[in-house]
Amino acid sequence: MTATRTTLVVALLLVGSLAAVVVPVGGAAAPSAAANTASTAQEDCSFPFSATDATGTEVTVEEAPESVVTLGPAAAQTMVEIGAGGSVVGATQYASYLDGSDGWANVSGSGRAFVSAERVVAQQPDLVLAENIVSDDTVERLRNAGITVYKFQSATSMDTVLEKVDLTGQLVGACEGASETVEWMQTEVDVVQRAAQGQEAPQALYVFYGTTPGPNTYISDLITTAGAENMAATADLEYxxxxxxxxxxxxxxxxxxxxxxxNSGQPEPRVPDSPAYQNTVAVQENQTVVLNSNYVSQPAPRSVYVMRNLSQAWFPEAYAEANASVRGEASTGTTATTATTTATEGGETDADMPTDESTGSDDGGSPGFGVVAALVAVLSLAGIARRT
Known part of the structure; x- marks a missing residue:
């Protein structure tokens, strides 16, 4: 598969993370009801467990699954972060950056096919977790083969990611790990929101292969939650x-x-070589941030690292103060400090997490999944995007 085709195929994987609910710029919003609900979820899972999925089907998991196939790297990342990576037996090729993935079967399809139903069936999983980019036809084929499949709704904001983490824990019998992960993520959100309070919102533009996220997208939500103004939202563009x-x-x-x-998934030179970009304040003053491709492109727990790194780039002193304050307030409990230093099975701790590349800071390694974000738009605008 050529690099271009690979780029187009991987781009499909962000379709489910769009249409974000934007957090007000320059201020810290209170934790949402959804986040509070997720963070107070039961720690002991009970089965059978039922929930209605994106296909409108009430899916019932009779007992804690011992084998799970994830169709989408965000679902795989979530499984790893909640401590359930050991039950994953298959995943798509785009989850290969995760620890433990070398022991998972590759269930990706050939050519432009995102998933091979035959490869999934061959794993005989107790449960399949399908991202919303997986077609309903594929879900139906798997169900007709006798497999229990839960298809997630689109992740439209950090709130919906928190809900998805909690739901995943209930589906796979890892409620305690999911609850801890949600609490850790909410702490990270609280820190960046507090750091943005009273700050002048920087004017930021995310560009990936000539595309940009509009005001109602997941990536825009990451940007605005970190305290910036998404300049694409102010432009007269056709979304x-x-x-x-x-x-x-x-x-x-x-x-x-x-x-x-x-995005680290785009090869150098990442900044377009045109006067319009070269003359921006960002380029003239070396104010660029290369976002970790796996974290920005996947609506999953590690997306909070994107917000953290942006906040540190924009408001370094305020971030440090907010971080100390929020974690100090949480020190009477164990959730915030434990989650940030543990990073469940196969995850990364704060100490070894690769940072985003930002002018004036150490460059960090970035797993190569960055061909997701803006290229969803490339596919859609070109008329060839389809959920497979």
Whole structure:
């Protein structure tokens, strides 16, 4: 498969993470009801467990599954982070960056096919966790083969990611790990929101292969939660159904772009070589951040690292103060401090987490999944995007 085709195929994997609910810029919103509900979820799972999925089907898991296939790297990452990675027996090739993935069967399809139903069936899983990018036809084929499949709704914001983590724990019998993960994630959100309080919102633009996320997308939610203004939201652009738009140099030339956000999945040079980009404040003052491709592109627990790194780049002193304050307030309990230093099975702790590449800071390694974010728009705008 050529690099271009690989890019297009992987781009499909962010379709489910769009249409975000935007957090107010420059201020810290109170924890949402959804986040509070997730963080107070039961620690002891009970079965049978039933929930209605994205296909409108009430899915019942009779007992804690011993073998799980994940169809989408976000689901696989979530399983690892909640401590349930040991029950994963199959995943798509885009989850290969995760620890333990070398022991999972590759259930990706050939060519442009995202999933091979035959490979999934061959694993005889107790449960399949399918991201919303998996077609309903594929889900139906697996169900007709006697497999229990839960298809997730689109992750439209951090709130919905928190809900998804909690739900995953209930589906696979890892409620305690899911609850701890949600509490850790909420702590990270609280820190960046507090750091943004009273700050002037930087004007940021995320560009990936000529596309940018609109105001109602998951990536825009990450940007605004960290305290910036998504400049794409102020532009007169034609957004695809997925929420992304092509952005041409003429539009950029008329923007004030103080920070340029890029994706590690795009090869060098990542900054477009045109006067419109080269003359931005961001490029002139070396204010660019290369976001970790796996974390920004997957609506899963590690997306909080993206917000953290952006906050540290924009408000370093305020972030340090907010981090100490929030974690100090949580020190009477164990959830915040434990979760951030443990990072469940196969995960990364704060100490060994690769940081995003930001001017003026040490460059960090980035697993190569960055061909997801804006390229969903490339596919949609080109008329070839389809959920497979």
């Amino acid at each position: 695809s159904q997925a929420g992304y738009a092509r952005i041409n140099p003429e539009v950029v030339a008329n923007m004030t772009v103080e920070w340029l956000l890029l």
